[in-house]
Amino acid sequence: MQQLRKIPVLIFALFGLSACSVINDTLLMEEVSDFSRGVVELSAVIESEFGLAEELNTLGFMDNLQFQLELGGHPETSYKPLFQAKDIAARKSVLAALDGYAEMLEAVTSGQSISSVYTSLSGAVGNLKSMSSDNFNIDHSLSLLNSNQLVVGLSLFDELLILPDRDKRLLPIVQQGDETLKKAAVLLYFDIGAPADQSNKCSYTVPKNDLDADMTSLRLCKGGLRAIVKNAIDFDANIWNDKLAQTSKSSVEISSVRRDAIKRVVNIQKFGLEFDKLLNETQMTLIAMVAAHKSISETLEAAEGMKTVSLSATLKGVVFKEKLRDLVKLLSAVREELSSLVNSFPATKSVRTTTLMSQNTGNKNVDQQ
Amino acid sequence: MSTSNEAALKKLQDALNALNSQSVSDLPSSQLANLEKGKAALYAEIQALQVMQMDERDADYTTLTTEFKNAKSELMNLSNWIAERKQRDQAIFSILSKGVSLALSLLA
Structure with missing residues (x-):
């Protein structure tokens, strides 16, 4: 009987220990799950941005082509895409590999992908959970415990055996991942680039960046997607400026066409600002992604007793999630605006038609001046 | 450049x-x-x-792709290790739960 009285104490201790482990694991699982989803979404955003830049370049090419034809010129009609397949493939591969890493990380921490074993285990746990207090008379020494609670506590026992060892093995992989992820983030950050030089040194050399330092300290010279987008916007806006200049001395008949052209030249510039904001926010989200991954390492280190989990570390995951939510909204707005610009092509047609009509009816003020 | x-x-x-x-x-x-x-x-x-x-930067991307794939592979190994451990622990767990059930029955 003496021995039996120790059972509730042991079970209580076991339950308490399980609960502690579950709290740590829940934090880790949440962090990893948010991170994994975030990475997949961010990868999709970056891929879309390359596509949008290509589409914008096409728009400029078509506007230029049409304007040259309107003027009776003989334009070069073969379109050369901005990016070659190999450039896109290199970026897609790293993004896909990053997605794979993030998803596997989530699978390891949640145990979801080890389906067959996990299903049978869930079955065993389920059977145990099906036991209820009705099966027992708890008038004796177990009366201090709720037996259902005990059953739930016991069902966590299997996790308790595995988690510490898992975390110990996971930590070096995630620490190594920290470095690789930062390298990828820096490369993508440079790829997105800057619309203008961010350092005085750019006029004669490339500023040296400490890649181990905080990514916010990076100073870029003009280049990358942001510069490409700015060039494309300037190019297209310039075409419309020239069209406006051509119609400035034309008859009142084409004032509506002029209005359309004015609207277009303003809209393309507004779109440029939005697109650049999207790209800049993507860079900020890449920084947040690196910080979120770092906080996973810190949570694992805390599980190993190497350090305590700080509130700021936990917040990094939240910041990444929030930034990503805003980024996805911004991408959707930019996509819609570009689509609206592309679809406003009939307005361009009316410029041409009206100009030609004016010329044919003897209104030759353009050519004669 | x-x-x-x-x-x-x-x-x-x-x-x-x-x-x-x-x-x-x-x-x-x-x-x-x-x-x-x-x-x-x-x-x-x-x-x-x-x-x-x-x-x-294409070559750097290729290197990083390999690094991510290696990390994924290590995670896969860890996942397999967890699966094996769970199988082993399940057996222990089953014995322990039977023991607790028996103790509870004795107390009933």
């Missing part, structure tokens, strides 16, 4: 800026068409050089 590319980019940009600053309202259509053609050619060259700057 190499210095020669940087210099080429600057020259092209200067040339495009010069064309853009031309007053076109008085130009005949044929000349304006040529001007637009010239601008398009310079623009295409500038964009190609900007993309070339990005091309230089």
Whole structure:
């Protein structure tokens, strides 16, 4: 009987220990799950941005082509895409590999992908959970415990055996991942680039960046997607400026066409600002992604007793999630605006038609001046 | 980007800026068409050089892809290890739960 009285104490201790482990694991699982989803979404955003830049370049090419034809010129009609397949493939591969890493990380921490074993285990746990207090008379020494609670506590026992060892093995992989992820983030950050030089040194050399330092300290010279987008916007806006200049001395008949052209030249510039904001926010989200991954390492280190989990570390995951939510909204707005610009092509047609009509009816003020 | 590319980019940009600053309202259509053609050619060259700057990072991306794949592979090994451990622990767990059930029955 003496021995039996120790059972509730042991079970209580076991339950308490399980609960502690579950709290740590829940934090880790949440962090990893948010991170994994975030990475997949961010990868999709970056891929879309390359596509949008290509589409914008096409728009400029078509506007230029049409304007040259309107003027009776003989334009070069073969379109050369901005990016070659190999450039896109290199970026897609790293993004896909990053997605794979993030998803596997989530699978390891949640145990979801080890389906067959996990299903049978869930079955065993389920059977145990099906036991209820009705099966027992708890008038004796177990009366201090709720037996259902005990059953739930016991069902966590299997996790308790595995988690510490898992975390110990996971930590070096995630620490190594920290470095690789930062390298990828820096490369993508440079790829997105800057619309203008961010350092005085750019006029004669490339500023040296400490890649181990905080990514916010990076100073870029003009280049990358942001510069490409700015060039494309300037190019297209310039075409419309020239069209406006051509119609400035034309008859009142084409004032509506002029209005359309004015609207277009303003809209393309507004779109440029939005697109650049999207790209800049993507860079900020890449920084947040690196910080979120770092906080996973810190949570694992805390599980190993190497350090305590700080509130700021936990917040990094939240910041990444929030930034990503805003980024996805911004991408959707930019996509819609570009689509609206592309679809406003009939307005361009009316410029041409009206100009030609004016010329044919003897209104030759353009050519004669 | 190499210095020669940087210099080429600057020259092209200067040339495009010069064309853009031309007053076109008085130009005949044929000349304006040529001007637009010239601008398009310079623009295409500038964009190609900007993309070339990005091309230089292709090899780095390939290296990182391999690193991520290796990390994924290590995670896969860990996942398999967890699966094996769970199978083993399940057996222990089953014995323990039977023991607890037995103890509870004795107390009932």
